[in-house]
Structures are given as structure tokens and as C-alpha cells.
Amino acid sequence: MCFERAYIAQCASVAGKLEKQGPLGGLFDMTAEDSYFGMDSWEQAESEMSRIAVNMLLKKASLDVNDIDVLLGGDLLNQCTATGFAANSLPVPFLGLYNACATAAESLLLGAALVSAGYAGRAVAAASSHFCSSERQFRFPLEYGSQRPPFSQNTVTGAGAFLIGQSGPVRITRALIGKVTEKGIKDANNMGAAMAPAAADTLKNFFELTGTSPRDYDAVVTGDLGYEGSALLAELLGREPCGAGGNFCDCGLLIYDRERQDVHAGGSGCGCSACVMAAYFWEKLRRKEIKRMLLAGTGALLSPRTVMQKQVIPCIAHLVEAEAV
Amino acid sequence: MCFERAYIAQCASVAGKLEKQGPLGGLFDMTAEDSYFGMDSWEQAESEMSRIAVNMLLKKASLDVNDIDVLLGGDLLNQCTATGFAANSLPVPFLGLYNACATAAESLLLGAALVSAGYAGRAVAAASSHFCSSERQFRFPLEYGSQRPPFSQNTVTGAGAFLIGQSGPVRITRALIGKVTEKGIKDANNMGAAMAPAAADTLKNFFELTGTSPRDYDAVVTGDLGYEGSALLAELLGREPCGAGGNFCDCGLLIYDRERQDVHAGGSGCGCSACVMAAYFWEKLRRKEIKRMLLAGTGALLSPRTVMQKQVIPCIAHLVEAEAV
Numbered sequence: 056m057c058f059e060r061a062y063i064a065q066c067a068s069v070a071g072k073l074e075k076q077g078p079l080g081g082l083f084d085m086t087a088e089d090s091y092f093g094m095d096s097w098e099q100a101e102s103e104m105s106r107i108a109v110n111m112l113l114k115k116a117s118l119d120v121n122d123i124d125v126l127l128g129g130d131l132l133n134q135c136t137a138t139g140f141a142a143n144s145l146p147v148p149f150l151g152l153y154n155a156c157a158t159a160a161e162s163l164l165l166g167a168a169l170v171s172a173g174y175a176g177r178a179v180a181a182a183s184s185h186f187c188s189s190e191r192q193f194r195f196p197l198e199y200g201s202q203r204p205p206f207s208q209n210t211v212t213g214a215g216a217f218l219i220g221q222s223g224p225v226r227i228t229r230a231l232i233g234k235v236t237e238k239g240i241k242d243a244n245n246m247g248a249a250m251a252p253a254a255a256d257t258l259k260n261f262f263e264l265t266g267t268s269p270r271d272y273d274a275v276v277t278g279d280l281g282y283e284g285s286a287l288l289a290e291l292l293g294r295e296p297c298g299a300g301g302n303f304c305d306c307g308l309l310i311y312d313r314e315r316q317d318v319h320a321g322g323s324g325c326g327c328s329a330c331v332m333a334a335y336f337w338e339k340l341r342r343k344e345i346k347r348m349l350l351a352g353t354g355a356l357l358s359p360r361t362v363m364q365k366q367v368i369p370c371i372a373h374l375v376e377a378e379a380v
Numbered sequence: 381m382c383f384e385r386a387y388i389a390q391c392a393s394v395a396g397k398l399e400k401q402g403p404l405g406g407l408f409d410m411t412a413e414d415s416y417f418g419m420d421s422w423e424q425a426e427s428e429m430s431r432i433a434v435n436m437l438l439k440k441a442s443l444d445v446n447d448i449d450v451l452l453g454g455d456l457l458n459q460c461t462a463t464g465f466a467a468n469s470l471p472v473p474f475l476g477l478y479n480a481c482a483t484a485a486e487s488l489l490l491g492a493a494l495v496s497a498g499y500a501g502r503a504v505a506a507a508s509s510h511f512c513s514s515e516r517q518f519r520f521p522l523e524y525g526s527q528r529p530p531f532s533q534n535t536v537t538g539a540g541a542f543l544i545g546q547s548g549p550v551r552i553t554r555a556l557i558g559k560v561t562e563k564g565i566k567d568a569n570n571m572g573a574a575m576a577p578a579a580a581d582t583l584k585n586f587f588e589l590t591g592t593s594p595r596d597y598d599a600v601v602t603g604d605l606g607y608e609g610s611a612l613l614a615e616l617l618g619r620e621p622c623g624a625g626g627n628f629c630d631c632g633l634l635i636y637d638r639e640r641q642d643v644h645a646g647g648s649g650c651g652c653s654a655c656v657m658a659a660y661f662w663e664k665l666r667r668k669e670i671k672r673m674l675l676a677g678t679g680a681l682l683s684p685r686t687v688m689q690k691q692v693i694p695c696i697a698h699l700v701e702a703e704a705v
Contacts, residue, residue, distance in 0.1 A: 056499045096689055125557055132683065133458045135478045139560065139681035143694035148557035150486060151681070151696075153460045153478040161475060165490070172497035174381045192685075232450055232473035235464065356464035356476070358457065360517075364421055369468035371476075 056230045061167035062223030063340075063377065064177075066333035067112035069104045071186065071212030073318070074330070077311045082334040083213070084111050090187055090212065098132060101185035101214075104326075105130065105141035108214040108333075109181055116218050118177070123147045125174075127166050128181035129158040130325050131210075133192060137183050147179070156250075156279050157233065158182045159215060159329035160352025160373040164230035166219040167375070176221065183214035184324030193243070193359055206283040207244040208323035211310060215329030224380055225340045229265065231374040233257040235356065243362045247284025247307075247320055250353040253370035254280060255291035257351055261374050269294070272302060273345035276336065278328035278352040278372070279307035281321035306331035328352050340379045350375045381555045386492035387548030388665075388702065389502075391658035392437035394429045396511065396537030398643070399655070402636045407659040408538070409436050415512055415537065423457060426510035426539075429651075430455065430466035433539040433658075434506055441543050443502070448472045450499075452491050453506035454483040455650050456535070458517060462508050472504070481575075481604050482558065483507045484540060484654035485677025485698040489555035491544040492700070501546065508539035509649030518568070518684055531608040532569040533648035536635060540654030549705055550665045554590065556699040558582040560681065568687045572609025572632075572645055575678040578695035579605060580616035582676055586699050594619070594627060598670035601661065603653035603677040603697070604632035606646035631656035653677050665704045675700045 068083045075086035085107060092100040092107070105128070113120060126145060129152040130137035142149040154161045162180035169175040187197055189210040195201045219227070236256050240249040254277050262268055269275050280288055285305045289296035297303050306328040307321035332350055339345045356369045393408045400411035410432060417425040417432075430453070438445060451470060454477040455462035467474040479486045487505035494500040512522055514535040520526045544552070561581050565574040579602050587593055594600050605613055610630045614621035622628050631653040632646035657675055664670045681694045 098685055098689065099691075129478060131459075133685060134456075134480065134681065134683035136681065136683045136686050139694055140686070140691070142560040142696075143562060143681075143692075146559055149479075149560050149696060150490065150557060151477065151479040152475070153454060154474075154476040155459065165475065168494060168497065168499055172493065172499070174493055174497070232475060234471055235467040235474050237468060356459065356461065356468075358459035358461045360423055360458060361461050361465070364423065366424075366465070367468075369464055371467075371474060 056168060058167050058171035058227055060221050061171040061227040062220055063217050063225040063227060064220040064223030065112055065116040065218040066337040067108050067115055067216045068330040068333040069108045069214045070330050074211060074213055074310060077316060079310055079335050082338060083330060097185055097187035098136060101137040101183055101188050102140040104214040105137050105181060105183040106144050108216040109145060109179055112179060112216040112218055120145055120147060122177060123179050124176050125150060125169060126179045127152055127162040129153045130183045131189050154371055155354030155356050156323055156325050157352040157354030157371050157373045158325045160350055160375050163217060163375045164373055167227040167230060170219050178219040179216055180219060181216040182325040182329040184210050184326035186210045186212045189324060203319060204244050206320050208246060208281045208307060208320050209318035210324040211322040211327040213326035213330035215333030217333060226378045226380050227375060228378050229376040231257055231261045233372040235369045235371050237367045237369045240368050243357060246323060246355045247281040248287055249355050249368040250370045251280055251284040251287035251291060253372040254288050254351050254353050257372040257374050269302060272347050272349050274348040275303050276348060276350045277305045279323040280305050280353055281307040281323060283320045309335060340377060343379045347378045381493060383492050383496040383552055385546050386496040386552040387545055388542050388550040388552060389545040389548030390437055390441040390543040391662040392433050392440055392541045393655040393658040394433045394539045395655050399536060399538055399635060402641060404635055404660050407663060408655060422510055422512035426462040426508055426513050427465040429539040430462050430506060430508040431469050433541040434470060434504055437504060437541040437543055445470055445472060447502060448504050449501050450475060450494060451504045452477055452487040454478045455508045456514050479696055480679030480681050481648055481650050482677040482679030482696050482698045483650045485675055485700050488542060488700045489698055492552040492555060495544050503544040504541055505544060506541040507650040507654035509535050509651035511535045511537045514649060528644060529569050531645045533571055533606040533632060533645050534643035535649040536647040536652040538651030538655035540658030542658060551703045551705050552700060553703050554701040556582055556586045558697040560694045560696050562692045562694045565693050568682060571648060571680045572606040573612055574680050574693040575695045576605055576609040576612035576616060578697040579613050579676050579678050582697040582699050597627060597672050597674050599673040600628050601673060601675050602630045604648040605630050605678055606632040606648060608645045634660060665702060668704045672703045
């Protein structure tokens with residue numbers, strides 16, 4: 056998909072305590088020490104985080120909620136209730152999306168499509184995740200204090216929101232919708248390995264279709280492959296791994312300091328790529344420190360039930376190309 | 381949203397045993413006596429149903445899977461795995477959507493937008509639900525045989541798939557994305573009452589924005605309000621209820637014979653509006669028995685956890701206008 060006129064006009068990000076202590080901690084618009092964000096449950100906290108991100112976005116852009124034509128977004132909770140309940144407090148036409156941790160990229164590309172085609176003047180794309188609500192839904196009650204293998208990832212507590220309009224400092228130029236891919240991985244603790252083939256597939260297809268290569272970009276950013284998945288992606292693409300001097304990087308590796316923080320293979324979750332894009336890369340693009348980047352949001356389309364039923368983990372990666380104007 | 385050129389070129393529908401025994405039973409492309417659809421679990425059965433619907437659609441349209449540019453769809457299962465796993469067997473770019481039972485209308489309107497804007501030559505919109513997988517996820521294990529109040533609805537076992545292209549016998553002319561609405565209903569057994577205000581809101585807004593009224597349409601169809609919700613919608617709009625001679629009708633009331641079948645207030649689920657639209661209304665439009673219709677897909681954005689946390693039920697309704705060509 057090539058977009059005539061779709062721009063990121065503004066971004067907002069909200070994150071949790073662990074994310075605040077990470078290398079990007081100072082870049083988020085708001086961080087909270089309280090994992091409940093003042094609410095009664097972690098599910099409501101995630102919803103509150105999503106609501107705050109959208110409202111902060113509107114404030115930063117000096118817009119009223121009625122200036123928005125459509126809100127697109129989703130999260131990892133059952134029935135996408137974090138975003139659904141956030142939308143309940145925002146009187147805006149709402150399209151709920153779900154492609155696991157690729158939801159941020161999905162909402163960006165669909166928002167760009169609706170704005171560029173003129174169906175919406177201004178769209179807000181949003182995605183969120185919360186460590187505590189995810190952990191108890193996908194794995195175990197937090198109170199168990201269950202151990203996790205070193206290649207598992209830490210769900211980011213964070214939300215990102217993007218204002219997509221017909222002008223702005225960052226242009227969304229092209230996008231590619233990913234295909235569902237799986238290579239037989241069934242270990243729900245090893246999402247990075249499950250998702251790496253999907254990222255490789257989408258990136259390869261994009262480079263082939265557009266006649267571009269990684270060297271045409273200042274940054275080729277994956278959503279949340281973490282350490283394990285990023286190493287596998289490098290292998291699949293025949294490249295140097297993240298951090299080895301190339302232009303590949305992963306939001307799940309950027310958001311935490313793996314040496315200092317107990318996050319195993321790095322970050323994951325819808326909120327991971329959403330808030331790293333809305334805080335770190337948005338600033339880099341806006342200041343023209345990077346001119347052109349790719350975001351390949353990666354998602355694992357599993358559920359605890361499919362895992363219990365010993366199914367494979369189907370994965371997807373959606374790609375968005377962004378350019379500083 | 382007004383579409384320049386978005387057409388429903390073909391439809392396919394798959395349904396279960398109870399739906400086969402209902403008034404529309406003879407119209408579905410495939411029905412199965414076996415609630416497992418030959419698979420090992422109800423979740424896999426739902427996925428299989430979704431896969432069959434898309435493959436049957438391609439067969440009816442004499443197309444190969446590679447002729448499709450994008451598959452859009454979703455379902456009610458946690459993490460939308462019915463559609464995610466179906467997409468895993470279909471090598472097509474995939475956009476996962478979730479707006480509960482409004483997902484069929486959501487996929488139709490987004491598919492129409494992508495095709496009309498030229499981002500996709502052909503899109504497939506799909507949605508599914510399964511009584512057994514939904515019941516055990518949202519309510520109780522089926523083995524409990526729990527009683528349900530008379531105003532509760534029966535989740536339809538069914539899947540519908542729509543081929544959206546640049547020509548065809550049915551044109552998608554306009555659409556309206558709904559806003560999340562709730563009026564304080566917290567009873568998860570009374571989805572009809574929860575969703576009726578959302579349907580009323582979207583219909584009112586559409587009539588106001590377009591200068592049309594119900595009498596401009598041969599049918600004004602709601603997704604799955606059931607008996608209770610349809611009666612409330614009639615009240616909210618100051619109209620005669622469904623079946624009282626007017627042009628309002630509800631997929632949840634059409635799919636079952638409430639006198640003869642034990643379905644309480646009627647059908648519900650993503651598959652309800654999907655397979656009634658793909659079987660019954662598709663035939664009516666194709667044969668020009670109706671010329672112009674509105675489909676207001678209705679969805680309740682709750683989860684079992686939000687119900688346990690005593691939250692309200694936010695609801696949404698997306699509207700699609702369709703015309704026989």
C-alpha cells in the first residue's frame with residue numbers, strides 16, 4: 056500500500072515503573088509508579104493507560120475529541136477490553152483491531168489508509184499492554200512467582216497513541232500487510248523464535264516488492280522479537296544481529312537494559328512497539344536524527360487455550376514505512 | 381464513508397445443526413451435523429468452519445487464494461484464534477479485527493474501504509462464532525447444563541465470508557463506523573438490552589447524516605439484538621417492533637424459529653449476522669427481491685473478566701449500506 060497523504064502529526068506514550076527505569080524512561084509523556092494507575096484492577100489500569108494516552112495525544116495536538124474521525128486500536132486482553140473500555144470514555148467512531156503485538160503497526164497502517172483515502176480527516180491509532188494483566192491472563196497468577204526461561208520476554212506496561220492526519224512532521228509512505236506464518240514453534244515462552252519467521256517474511260517481501268534493501272533505511276525496527284528472536288531474524292535474513300553496528304533494532308531490546316533489569320530476553324506486548332515508536336522513534340524522526348525507517352510490528356496469534364491444546368503459534372508481522380518530512 | 385466502487389461479488393456460509401434446522405437452514409452453503417466439524421476441539425472446529433467458508437467462497441468465485449489481496453476478519457474466541465488459525469492455512473495478507481458481534485459489519489466496511497480506495501483489488505471479509513466454544517468461554521462448561529434466563533441469546537454456530545471486489549451484483553455504497561455506547565446494563569445474559577442503544581445511536585446518526593429514513597430501505601437489519609433488544613430498539617426509535625409489518629428485522633430473530641427451537645431470545649455471535657447476510661440477504665439482493673438495505677452489526681465489548689469485575693457492557697454498532705446493482 057502506497058499512501059498519498061498520511062502523516063503522523065503527534066504521538067503520546069504512557070508507561071509503567073520498570074519502563075521508566077529503562078534506557079527510554081525519560082522519553083515517555085507519562086509514567087506511573089503505581090501499577091494500578093489509580094484503578095481497582097490491572098485490567099482497568101490498562102484501559103486507563105490507553106485512555107490517558109489518547110487524551111494526552113489530543114492535548115499535545117491541541118485538539119478536542121470531536122476533531123477525531125476514527126479511533127483504531129487494540130490490546131492483548133481477552134476480548135480486547137482495555138481498548139474497548141477506553142473507547143467507551145471517548146465519543147469517537149471506533150474500530151477494534153487484534154493482531155497480538157502487531158496491533159500497533161496494524162492500527163498505524165489502517166489509520167494511514169483511511170486518512171490517505173479521505174475516509175477520515177484525522178485518525179487516532181492506539182495500542183496497549185500491561186505486564187500484570189497479561190501475565191495472569193496468558194501465564195500464571197502473579198502471586199505464584201513462577202520462574203520463566205531465559206528466552207521468555209517481559210510484557211511491557213505501556214500504551215502509545217498516534218495522531219494520523221493530512222500533514223505533520225513524519226510521513227507514512229508505504230505499508231505491507233503481513234501473512235500468517237509459523238514454523239512449528241509451540242513453546243509459548245519462546246515468542247521471539249515463533250515470530251522471527253513472520254518478521255523475516257514480511258521484510259523480505261517488502262524489500263522485493265519495493266526494490267529497496269535495509270541500507271535504504273536509517274533504522275529497520277522490529278516490534279518485540281527480543282534477544283532470541285532478533286538473533287534468529289538476523290540468521291534468517293543473513294545479517295548481523297541487533298547491536299552489532301547494523302541498522303536493525305528491536306523495540307523489545309531498546310526499552311529495557313537487559314544487563315541491569317530482570318527482563319530475560321527483552322520486552323514484548325502491544326504496548327512495546329507502540330510506546331517505543333511513539334516516544335523514541337517519533338523524537339528521532341521529528342528531529343531528523345533519522346530520516347527513513349521501517350517498523351515491522353510482530354505478533355503471535357496464540358491463546359492460552361490453543362497452547363493447552365498443543366497447537367502451533369501462528370505469527371504475523373505488519374510493516375510501516377515512515378519518513379521525516 | 382461513501383464508496384466509489386466496492387461490491388460484494390460472492391458470499392459463502394457455513395452453519396451448524398441447530399441453524400440447519402431453522403428457517404434459513406436450506407440457504408447455507410454447508411451445514412454439519414457434527415459440532416466438531418471433524419476436529420478435536422470446538423475451538424479448532426470454529427477455525428475449521430472459518431477456513432471452509434473462505435475456501436468455499438474462493439471456489440464459488442472460481443478464484444485461487446493468490447487472487448486475494450487481503451483477508452479481514454475476527455471472532456469471539458480469546459485472542460481471536462478461530463480466525464487467526466484459519467488465516468494460518470490461507471497464505472493471504474491478514475488483518476485481524478475485533479468488535480464482538482459487530483465484527484462482520486466491521487470487516488465488510490473496512491474491506492469496502494480498502495477496495496474502493498484501490499489498496500486491494502479483492503478483499504475477503506469473514507466472521508465466525510460457535511455455540512460450544514463461546515458458551516464455555518463466556519459462560520459455563522457445557523456439561524453443567526446451566527439454565528439461562530428467557531432474554532438470553534443462543535450463540536450461532538456459523539461462519540460467513542464475503543468477496544469484496546470492484547464489480548459484483550451487490551454494491552456497498554456507504555458505511556458508518558459506530559461509537560461505543562452504554563446505558564448502564566451489566567447483565568451479561570441480556571446482551572440485547574445492552575446493544576440496543578448502540579444500534580439506535582448508529583442508525584439515528586446515519587439517517588441524520590445522509591438525510592435518509594427507514595422508509596428508503598427495503599430492509600433495516602440489525603445484527604443480533606434478539607427479541608428483547610429488538611423490542612428495545614423499536615422503542616428507542618419510536619417504531620413498530622420487528623415482525624409487526626415494518627421493514628426492521630434482526631438476524632438473531634431470522635436464523636431460528638423461537639416457537640419451535642429452544643433458543644430463548646434468538647441468535648447472537650459474530651457468525652449470526654455474518655451467515656444470515658451471506659446466505660439470506662445476499663440471495664435477496666442478488667435476485668433483486670430487495671433493492672436497498674442497511675446492516676447494523678451490533679457488538680457487546682465485554683469479557684468474562686469485566687463481568688466478574690462488575691463493569692458495564694460497552695456496545696457498538698457498525699452500519700453498512702448495500703444495494704442490488
